[in-house]
Every structure is written in C-alpha cells, then in structure tokens.
Amino acid sequence: MxxxxxxxxxxxxxxxxxxxxxxxxxxxxxxxxxxxxxxxxxxxxxxxxxxxxxxxxxxxxxxxxxxxxxxxxxxxxxxxxxxxxxxxxxxxxxxxxxxxxxxxxxxxxxxxxxxxxxxxxxxxxxxxxxxxxxxxxxxxxxxxxxxxxxxxxxxxxxxxxxxxxxxxxxxxxxxxxxxxxxxxxxxxxxxxxxxxxxxxxxxxxxxxxxxxxxxxxxxxxxxxxxxxxxxxxxxxxxxxxxxxxxxxxxxxxxxxxxxxxxLGGLPAITRLNQEKAGLFYRYLEQSRLFRSPVEKSCRSLMNIPFVCTEADPARREELETRFVKEAAAQGLVNLAGHRLVGGMRASIYNAMPIEGVRALIQFMEQFEKTNGK
Amino acid sequence: MxxxxxxxxxxxxxxxxxxxxxxxxxxxxxxxxxxxxxxxxxxxxxxxxxxxxxxxxxxxxxxxxxxxxxxxxxxxxxxxxxxxxxxxxxxxxxxxxxxxxxxxxxxxxxxxxxxxxxxxxxxxxxxxxxxxxxxxxxxxxxxxxxxxxxxxxxxxxxxxxxxxxxxxxxxxxxxxxxxxxxxxxxxxxxxxxxxxxxxxxxxxxxxxxxxxxxxxxxxxxxxxxxxxxxxxxxxxxxxxxxxxxxxxxxxxxxxxxxxxxxLGGLPAITRLNQEKAGLFYRYLEQSRLFRSPVEKSCRSLMNIPFVCTEADPARREELETRFVKEAAAQGLVNLAGHRLVGGMRASIYNAMPIEGVRALIQFMEQFEKTNGK
CATH class of the missing domain: 3.40.640.10 (Type I PLP-dependent aspartate aminotransferase-like (Major domain))
Structure with a gap:
C-alpha cells in the first residue's frame, strides 16, 4: 500500500x-x-x-x-x-x-x-x-x-x-x-x-x-x-x-x-510548521462547514481540532463520522477527535509533510462541496 | 559486516x-x-x-x-x-x-x-x-x-x-x-x-x-x-x-x-536450549583452561559464566581480558562477565543459534591450545 x-x-x-x-x-x-x-x-x-x-x-x-x-x-x-x-x-x-x-x-x-x-x-x-x-x-x-x-x-x-x-x-x-x-x-x-x-x-x-x-x-x-x-x-x-x-x-x-x-534545525522547522498550520487555520477561517473551536490567540501549531458548523447535533455527528471515514478511505488517517471531546483533529507534527496538509485541505473542500454548504 | x-x-x-x-x-x-x-x-x-x-x-x-x-x-x-x-x-x-x-x-x-x-x-x-x-x-x-x-x-x-x-x-x-x-x-x-x-x-x-x-x-x-x-x-x-x-x-x-x-514452541526450544547449554557445560567440564564457577545442580540454561583456571590473579586477569578481546575480533562479542563479578559469560538465549555455541567452543579450544595448558 x-x-x-x-x-x-x-x-x-x-x-x-x-x-x-x-x-x-x-x-x-x-x-x-x-x-x-x-x-x-x-x-x-x-x-x-x-x-x-x-x-x-x-x-x-x-x-x-x-x-x-x-x-x-x-x-x-x-x-x-x-x-x-x-x-x-x-x-x-x-x-x-x-x-x-x-x-x-x-x-x-x-x-x-x-x-x-x-x-x-x-x-x-x-x-x-x-x-x-x-x-x-x-x-x-x-x-x-x-x-x-x-x-x-x-x-x-x-x-x-x-x-x-x-x-x-x-x-x-x-x-x-x-x-x-x-x-x-x-x-x-x-x-x-x-x-x-x-x-x-x-x-x-x-x-x-x-x-x-x-x-x-x-x-x-x-x-x-x-x-x-x-x-x-x-x-x-x-x-x-x-x-x-x-x-x-x-x-x-x-x-x-x-x-x-x-533540514535546518529549529529555524527551518518553525517556518515550515507556521506555514502548515497557517494554511490549515486560514482554510478553517473561510470554511462554511468546518470551524476551529479554539480561541485565536492560543492556537496550537501541532494539534488542530475542528468541528462541523452544523447546528443539529445528530446531523453534525453523522457528518463528522462520515468525514473521518471518507478521509481514511483517501489515505488521510486518524482524523477523529479525542474520544473525550469528539469532533475532528489534525495533528501535524514536524514529520507531517506540507503535502499532507494540502491533501487534507483539498479533501475538506471537496467534502464541503458534496455536503452542500 | x-x-x-x-x-x-x-x-x-x-x-x-x-x-x-x-x-x-x-x-x-x-x-x-x-x-x-x-x-x-x-x-x-x-x-x-x-x-x-x-x-x-x-x-x-x-x-x-x-x-x-x-x-x-x-x-x-x-x-x-x-x-x-x-x-x-x-x-x-x-x-x-x-x-x-x-x-x-x-x-x-x-x-x-x-x-x-x-x-x-x-x-x-x-x-x-x-x-x-x-x-x-x-x-x-x-x-x-x-x-x-x-x-x-x-x-x-x-x-x-x-x-x-x-x-x-x-x-x-x-x-x-x-x-x-x-x-x-x-x-x-x-x-x-x-x-x-x-x-x-x-x-x-x-x-x-x-x-x-x-x-x-x-x-x-x-x-x-x-x-x-x-x-x-x-x-x-x-x-x-x-x-x-x-x-x-x-x-x-x-x-x-x-x-x-x-519453531515448535516450548518443547522444541527446550530441547535446543538443553543441547546448546549441554555442549557448552560439557566443554567446560573437560577444559584445563576454563571452568564454570557454578554448582552443577543449579546451572542456568541461559547465562553461563566461566573463568580461567590460572591460579595467579594477575596472569588470570590478563588471560581473560585477552580472551574477550580476541573472541570479539572473531565475531564472538559481549563475552565479558558482569562488571561486578569479572571473568567471562556467554548468554545463550533462545535466539542464539547452536552454530554460535559451536563457534565459541571452537574458539575456546583454539585459545586453550595457544595458551599452553
């Protein structure tokens, strides 16, 4: 595989x-x-x-x-x-x-x-x-x-x-x-x-x-x-x-x-991490289906939780479960939020290539289109 | 290598x-x-x-x-x-x-x-x-x-x-x-x-x-x-x-x-371990240069310490140090005894092939010949 x-x-x-x-x-x-x-x-x-x-x-x-x-x-x-x-x-x-x-x-x-x-x-x-x-x-x-x-x-x-x-x-x-x-x-x-x-x-x-x-x-x-x-x-x-x-x-x-x-040590990885997280947070900011629950001033560079904006709890849960499942089918795995908080979470540690973040955003855009917002 | x-x-x-x-x-x-x-x-x-x-x-x-x-x-x-x-x-x-x-x-x-x-x-x-x-x-x-x-x-x-x-x-x-x-x-x-x-x-x-x-x-x-x-x-x-x-x-x-x-589970590995340890203890029994310091009735199948029979402590230490060094040069490594007890030790766990034990015995026989006993 x-x-x-x-x-x-x-x-x-x-x-x-x-x-x-x-x-x-x-x-x-x-x-x-x-x-x-x-x-x-x-x-x-x-x-x-x-x-x-x-x-x-x-x-x-x-x-x-x-x-x-x-x-x-x-x-x-x-x-x-x-x-x-x-x-x-x-x-x-x-x-x-x-x-x-x-x-x-x-x-x-x-x-x-x-x-x-x-x-x-x-x-x-x-x-x-x-x-x-x-x-x-x-x-x-x-x-x-x-x-x-x-x-x-x-x-x-x-x-x-x-x-x-x-x-x-x-x-x-x-x-x-x-x-x-x-x-x-x-x-x-x-x-x-x-x-x-x-x-x-x-x-x-x-x-x-x-x-x-x-x-x-x-x-x-x-x-x-x-x-x-x-x-x-x-x-x-x-x-x-x-x-x-x-x-x-x-x-x-x-x-x-x-x-x-x-790779260039901390200066290089810091730039890369800021770029990766920046891409993802900017995408979440403009999305109508997904949003970050975290206050802007203290958002993590490494772990980015997100939820669906859908107001109805049952429909939201269905959407989120389907999202995690369909993402996995595309090779974007382990996106479920922690079992104690639910929702989704993308952990983008040092070793996650920027291509991975781009692929995830692309998939989310597609999912957003298909799921009609 | x-x-x-x-x-x-x-x-x-x-x-x-x-x-x-x-x-x-x-x-x-x-x-x-x-x-x-x-x-x-x-x-x-x-x-x-x-x-x-x-x-x-x-x-x-x-x-x-x-x-x-x-x-x-x-x-x-x-x-x-x-x-x-x-x-x-x-x-x-x-x-x-x-x-x-x-x-x-x-x-x-x-x-x-x-x-x-x-x-x-x-x-x-x-x-x-x-x-x-x-x-x-x-x-x-x-x-x-x-x-x-x-x-x-x-x-x-x-x-x-x-x-x-x-x-x-x-x-x-x-x-x-x-x-x-x-x-x-x-x-x-x-x-x-x-x-x-x-x-x-x-x-x-x-x-x-x-x-x-x-x-x-x-x-x-x-x-x-x-x-x-x-x-x-x-x-x-x-x-x-x-x-x-x-x-x-x-x-x-x-x-x-x-x-x-x-491999055959415990019955098979037990036979193999007895064979490996048996070979080694039998060799030690008849050796004039090496001996086991352990009482016969309670000898381990896995860890076999041995010492040189040389009576003079300084000469014994010199012999043992040289043995460990020369063995390592032949690809028989980590034969030094624990730092608290000295001497030598061969640990022959499950994964040690019988060929390894045979190679060690062969080296010891050679060492015994060269070092004139």
Missing amino acids: KRVYNFSPGPSVLPLPVLERAAAEMTDANGAGQSVMEMSHRSKDFKPIIEGAEALLRELMGIPPNYRVLFLQGGASLQFSMIPLNLASGEQAGPEAPGKKAVYIETGIWAKKAAAEAAKFVDVSVPASSKDRAYTYIPAAPAPEPGDAYYHITLNNTIVGTKWAGLPDTGPVPLAADISSCILSEPLEVAKFGVLYAGAQKNLGPAGLTVVIIREDLIGHAPSWVPALLRYDIHAGEGSMYNTPPCYGIYIMGLVLEWLKN | KRVYNFSPGPSVLPLPVLERAAAEMTDANGAGQSVMEMSHRSKDFKPIIEGAEALLRELMGIPPNYRVLFLQGGASLQFSMIPLNLASGEQAGPEAPGKKAVYIETGIWAKKAAAEAAKFVDVSVPASSKDRAYTYIPAAPAPEPGDAYYHITLNNTIVGTKWAGLPDTGPVPLAADISSCILSEPLEVAKFGVLYAGAQKNLGPAGLTVVIIREDLIGHAPSWVPALLRYDIHAGEGSMYNTPPCYGIYIMGLVLEWLKN
Missing part, C-alpha cells in the same frame, strides 16, 4: 528517510554486525548512539550546560508523579502526609491528570483553569507565592489544540512543563524552565521513551522512600543507565534529530 | 527472520501504509498487534485464564517497586510506616536489589542467601509464615548463572518471580505463581517493554497514594493502555513469539 498521511496525535508520523534508514540498518547497524535492538546498552556500539542523541538534542534545543538530559520510560504520565516526588514530597507519602505546595494551571485533560497525580504527594493549588469554556483557551496565569515548590503548565494541549503564547513569570519558583506535543516544533528558552518533559511518540520517535530536561539544582531532593526508578538523582548519576534504557527508541530519536538538523 | 554471534546478557540477540521482517515492514506494516512505530495505539491497525502478542504469549506459556497479562514499561527494576506497592504496602509510605511482611531469597545482585526496593514499603525478611559463596548456588528455601504477603525469588540469575531447579513450596502465600532471563526458555507452571515478570530485552524483544503475568485476585490492593502508572489495577483495567504502551516493542515481541511457535 502507498504510505498514508497519518494525522494521529501520537504515536504519529515519522520522517520517511528515518524509517528507511532504520530498515536498512536493521540487521547490521554502523557495521556492528547486529541490530541496535540487540546491542548491549553498555557496549562500545551503543555508546555513540546515546551520546550522539543527547548531543544533538542539546544542540537543537540550545540546552544550557547546567541542565541534565535524561532518557527514561513511563511516558509523560510517569513524570506526573516523578516531578512532585523529586521536587516537593515529604518524608512520608499518603493522604495524611502532604509535601510542599505546588501550582498547577488546568488547561486540559492532561494538565488535570498531572495535578491529580501530584496531589498524592504535594499540596496542589490550581489558581487558574479554562474548564469553563471546555479548555478552548489559555487562562491568565497568576504569580506563584514565594514558597511554592514549583509551577506546572502543559505548554501545548494535545487534545484541545491550545498552546501557551507566552510563559508565566514565576520568578524564583521553578517552572515545570509538559512539552510532549510541541518539543522541537519552535524555539523554547530552556533556561526559563526548571523541568521540561516529553513523551517521544509525537515529535521525537517511538512510544516508550521519555525525555526529561532538568536544571541540576533540582536534582537530589527526593525523600529516601522514593523508588529508585522514580528518582532523578539515580538516573542522572547513572547517565540514564541505572537499568536498561529504551535503546531502540533512543536510536530512532537520534535519527529524527539528525533529519531535523539537516 | 557479517552478523556477529552476540553473547550479550541483554539487550541480546534476536532471531534474524524477525529482524528481516521488521525491516521489510518498516515503512508499511500489514498494508496500513505506515510503520508500527507510527500507529496510534488505539487504532484498528495496532489492535491486532497487541492482542495477537498477548494471545501467542498465553498459548506458548500456557497462561491460565485467571491470570492477566500486562505490557508495561520500566524494566524488571520497576517491578521491584510495583510488587510491594501493589501486594503489600500500607496507607502510608516511608521508613516509619512499613507494610506487611514479604520474603525475599537472596540469590544474586538483582535479587538483592529487588529486596532493597521492597524494603521501602514492606517489612522484608531474607531467610536464605547464597552470598556466602558468591551466589554460585541456590540456597534451600524455608517455608513462609502464613501471614506473609508474598515470597519473591529470581528464577534465573543473569549475572551469576544460576537457576532454581525446583520451586519452593509457599502454600497459600503467593510466589513472585523475576523471570527476565529465562522466560520461554523451558516450561514453567504459571499456576504455581502469583506474579511473574520479565524485562523483554533477553528472550522477548527490545528493551523498554516489561511483561507482567499476575493472578487476578492479587490486583486491586494498592493503597490510594500509589501513582497511577505503578498500579496493576489501572493497567489491567485499561488493557495496558492507560497511557501509550511501548508499541514497537510489543510488535517485535509478537514477531519473536511467532518465530518461536513456528
């Missing part, structure tokens, strides 16, 4: 040259006579792979030297627990032994889940939420109080398609951010954050790898009872090799980063 | 036909027009992959219907924490709030690490250890006390090359076992265990996937403060999809299981 245009929110499209190279190296990578999947993580064959991936990530993101880069497992969801456990929890866990206070801004379902997991270990404060309008905007972010342990935001909200246009000023309180669905999509001033984390399965590589970028002074504060696998100090001390890391994911991420560097 | 014979303890050799198929399907798997790495974990394309892998594992291992199979992340090391957290910990964690009592038999470095992690949450009892003779045997296992929460063993000890020849009788106390380095190497009566767990990177697939097989009645006992990602009830309730699972690892495991089934 011909390659599809895959608009999945994650796991998601990867650059074709990366896949082709992975295929070519599958039984013998870098002349080692073995697959990267077979390499001992402590071997001389794997060392340049993990070190090269970290060096490229540091270069592309401009990560300052006082930040550590960790390659972990468990997805962003495990970071929901690791951040409070490492930055703010007390010598006892459980409902009667809360840690310090931490701020969470509620901008969607993942932000809410992050706060819920943190509440198991710290005193969570949620001073702002956009729940009142189904998370379709980013609320004003109040300043933290001086003693707060950290301040957590979800920089890009995969499900609802919003992103923070600017960063909250948290002063000396460390800013922690989930950047799973926007890492390397446009420039980010790493030095403004205490901790950044991202599941790889959107802009970096396959599922099963999580990247954590953390300022050194925030490492080493976990109480003694925290499991070894959940401690930043252990992972940092062992160079992400306390136990076997997800080696193949790290290798694929390295190939993706090489692809991105050859 | 020609494929090497890779004796790594993990990540380790995979069947060549599996790698070749993965390469062929890299840009378009099962006619989906996308790589398995790109598939949404909730898509119709991925569903048969994860369901097929579980069905094959159940069939090959004979897993009874009252056991759940979970595909998790974090390696066996995260299970060191998840087992006490889910089976025996109390409503508070920390040094002053222990949970129930659990038994750990200390048969090596991994068994010791498992006990150390558990001690953060439960009252750990270690009634038997083989530390007195550098873990080169499996100690007699005392019966648990009736109220013990569980009884933990490491069925095959990767570093020291021992395995339990029989299972301890734990009565109604659930037996928990780390089977990372022996899963699917020979038959195992699953019904005798409460929980089995294995990192995939030895006999199943790439690093980053962990398989847990757990009796249903042991699920659902974690206290409320345990992180979502560390709860068996959450993972079981969501079919291992509470968050994005390590999809590509699950796919590769499915291919490995298919390969194993086509």
Whole structure:
C-alpha cells in the first residue's frame, strides 16, 4: 500500500528517510554486525548512539550546560508523579502526609491528570483553569507565592489544540512543563524552565521513551522512600543507565534529530510548521462547514481540532463520522477527535509533510462541496 | 559486516527472520501504509498487534485464564517497586510506616536489589542467601509464615548463572518471580505463581517493554497514594493502555513469539536450549583452561559464566581480558562477565543459534591450545 498521511496525535508520523534508514540498518547497524535492538546498552556500539542523541538534542534545543538530559520510560504520565516526588514530597507519602505546595494551571485533560497525580504527594493549588469554556483557551496565569515548590503548565494541549503564547513569570519558583506535543516544533528558552518533559511518540520517535530536561539544582531532593526508578538523582548519576534504557527508541530519536538538523534545525522547522498550520487555520477561517473551536490567540501549531458548523447535533455527528471515514478511505488517517471531546483533529507534527496538509485541505473542500454548504 | 554471534546478557540477540521482517515492514506494516512505530495505539491497525502478542504469549506459556497479562514499561527494576506497592504496602509510605511482611531469597545482585526496593514499603525478611559463596548456588528455601504477603525469588540469575531447579513450596502465600532471563526458555507452571515478570530485552524483544503475568485476585490492593502508572489495577483495567504502551516493542515481541511457535514452541526450544547449554557445560567440564564457577545442580540454561583456571590473579586477569578481546575480533562479542563479578559469560538465549555455541567452543579450544595448558 502507498504510505498514508497519518494525522494521529501520537504515536504519529515519522520522517520517511528515518524509517528507511532504520530498515536498512536493521540487521547490521554502523557495521556492528547486529541490530541496535540487540546491542548491549553498555557496549562500545551503543555508546555513540546515546551520546550522539543527547548531543544533538542539546544542540537543537540550545540546552544550557547546567541542565541534565535524561532518557527514561513511563511516558509523560510517569513524570506526573516523578516531578512532585523529586521536587516537593515529604518524608512520608499518603493522604495524611502532604509535601510542599505546588501550582498547577488546568488547561486540559492532561494538565488535570498531572495535578491529580501530584496531589498524592504535594499540596496542589490550581489558581487558574479554562474548564469553563471546555479548555478552548489559555487562562491568565497568576504569580506563584514565594514558597511554592514549583509551577506546572502543559505548554501545548494535545487534545484541545491550545498552546501557551507566552510563559508565566514565576520568578524564583521553578517552572515545570509538559512539552510532549510541541518539543522541537519552535524555539523554547530552556533556561526559563526548571523541568521540561516529553513523551517521544509525537515529535521525537517511538512510544516508550521519555525525555526529561532538568536544571541540576533540582536534582537530589527526593525523600529516601522514593523508588529508585522514580528518582532523578539515580538516573542522572547513572547517565540514564541505572537499568536498561529504551535503546531502540533512543536510536530512532537520534535519527529524527539528525533529519531535523539537516533540514535546518529549529529555524527551518518553525517556518515550515507556521506555514502548515497557517494554511490549515486560514482554510478553517473561510470554511462554511468546518470551524476551529479554539480561541485565536492560543492556537496550537501541532494539534488542530475542528468541528462541523452544523447546528443539529445528530446531523453534525453523522457528518463528522462520515468525514473521518471518507478521509481514511483517501489515505488521510486518524482524523477523529479525542474520544473525550469528539469532533475532528489534525495533528501535524514536524514529520507531517506540507503535502499532507494540502491533501487534507483539498479533501475538506471537496467534502464541503458534496455536503452542500 | 557479517552478523556477529552476540553473547550479550541483554539487550541480546534476536532471531534474524524477525529482524528481516521488521525491516521489510518498516515503512508499511500489514498494508496500513505506515510503520508500527507510527500507529496510534488505539487504532484498528495496532489492535491486532497487541492482542495477537498477548494471545501467542498465553498459548506458548500456557497462561491460565485467571491470570492477566500486562505490557508495561520500566524494566524488571520497576517491578521491584510495583510488587510491594501493589501486594503489600500500607496507607502510608516511608521508613516509619512499613507494610506487611514479604520474603525475599537472596540469590544474586538483582535479587538483592529487588529486596532493597521492597524494603521501602514492606517489612522484608531474607531467610536464605547464597552470598556466602558468591551466589554460585541456590540456597534451600524455608517455608513462609502464613501471614506473609508474598515470597519473591529470581528464577534465573543473569549475572551469576544460576537457576532454581525446583520451586519452593509457599502454600497459600503467593510466589513472585523475576523471570527476565529465562522466560520461554523451558516450561514453567504459571499456576504455581502469583506474579511473574520479565524485562523483554533477553528472550522477548527490545528493551523498554516489561511483561507482567499476575493472578487476578492479587490486583486491586494498592493503597490510594500509589501513582497511577505503578498500579496493576489501572493497567489491567485499561488493557495496558492507560497511557501509550511501548508499541514497537510489543510488535517485535509478537514477531519473536511467532518465530518461536513456528519453531515448535516450548518443547522444541527446550530441547535446543538443553543441547546448546549441554555442549557448552560439557566443554567446560573437560577444559584445563576454563571452568564454570557454578554448582552443577543449579546451572542456568541461559547465562553461563566461566573463568580461567590460572591460579595467579594477575596472569588470570590478563588471560581473560585477552580472551574477550580476541573472541570479539572473531565475531564472538559481549563475552565479558558482569562488571561486578569479572571473568567471562556467554548468554545463550533462545535466539542464539547452536552454530554460535559451536563457534565459541571452537574458539575456546583454539585459545586453550595457544595458551599452553
């Protein structure tokens, strides 16, 4: 079959040259006579792979030297627990032994889940939420109080398609951010954050790898009872090799980063992402059948939800279901919105070619014509 | 380069036909027009992959219907924490709030690490250890006390090359076992265990996937403060999809299981493993330069440590270092022993062809001749 245009929110499209190279190296990578999947993580064959991936990530993101880069497992969801456990929890866990206070801004379902997991270990404060309008905007972010342990935001909200246009000023309180669905999509001033984390399965590589970028002074504060696998100090001390890391994911991420560097790095991908998202939002603006539910000032470059303008709910649902099905038949796949919000969503990560966005718009124009608006 | 014979303890050799198929399907798997790495974990394309892998594992291992199979992340090391957290910990964690009592038999470095992690949450009892003779045997296992929460063993000890020849009788106390380095190497009566767990990177697939097989009645006992990602009830309730699972690892495991089934399943691989290990142990028995440090009654089928018989420590170390180096030059790689024990080790997992074992023996005979014994 011909390659599809895959608009999945994650796991998601990867650059074709990366896949082709992975295929070519599958039984013998870098002349080692073995697959990267077979390499001992402590071997001389794997060392340049993990070190090269970290060096490229540091270069592309401009990560300052006082930040550590960790390659972990468990997805962003495990970071929901690791951040409070490492930055703010007390010598006892459980409902009667809360840690310090931490701020969470509620901008969607993942932000809410992050706060819920943190509440198991710290005193969570949620001073702002956009729940009142189904998370379709980013609320004003109040300043933290001086003693707060950290301040957590979800920089890009995969499900609802919003992103923070600017960063909250948290002063000396460390800013922690989930950047799973926007890492390397446009420039980010790493030095403004205490901790950044991202599941790889959107802009970096396959599922099963999580990247954590953390300022050194925030490492080493976990109480003694925290499991070894959940401690930043252990992972940092062992160079992400306390136990076997997800080696193949790290290798694929390295190939993706090489692809991105050859493309021109962040400046080039930012232009391309703006062009892709711009095309799509402009199309939605003038469409009579489709519209974006998201406030203009905080629309995501990566995840673009859209709905049919049809007022009758039953007819709208029928239209939307048919749209997703007919699009898939044309090789435009995974366009259904998240099961919790419905509608449609096009995730157009770094690896989605502009031709894919054009093909989607063309199909939508056709669908609009056929469905009489 | 020609494929090497890779004796790594993990990540380790995979069947060549599996790698070749993965390469062929890299840009378009099962006619989906996308790589398995790109598939949404909730898509119709991925569903048969994860369901097929579980069905094959159940069939090959004979897993009874009252056991759940979970595909998790974090390696066996995260299970060191998840087992006490889910089976025996109390409503508070920390040094002053222990949970129930659990038994750990200390048969090596991994068994010791498992006990150390558990001690953060439960009252750990270690009634038997083989530390007195550098873990080169499996100690007699005392019966648990009736109220013990569980009884933990490491069925095959990767570093020291021992395995339990029989299972301890734990009565109604659930037996928990780390089977990372022996899963699917020979038959195992699953019904005798409460929980089995294995990192995939030895006999199943790439690093980053962990398989847990757990009796249903042991699920659902974690206290409320345990992180979502560390709860068996959450993972079981969501079919291992509470968050994005390590999809590509699950796919590769499915291919490995298919390969194993086509080979004749457990009866066939057991014969082959006995033949491979038999050849190697018989060679060691008659060698004047090499010997096995492990007690005969409990030698592993998968991991075979060996040392030089040379009495002078400096000369022995020189010989062993040269052996590992010269073997590598002949395409026999990763033969160094674990950094904590030294010497050499040949890990001969399911995917190591018997030709690899023969080539190693041949090289050892040659080395023995040249090095004058």
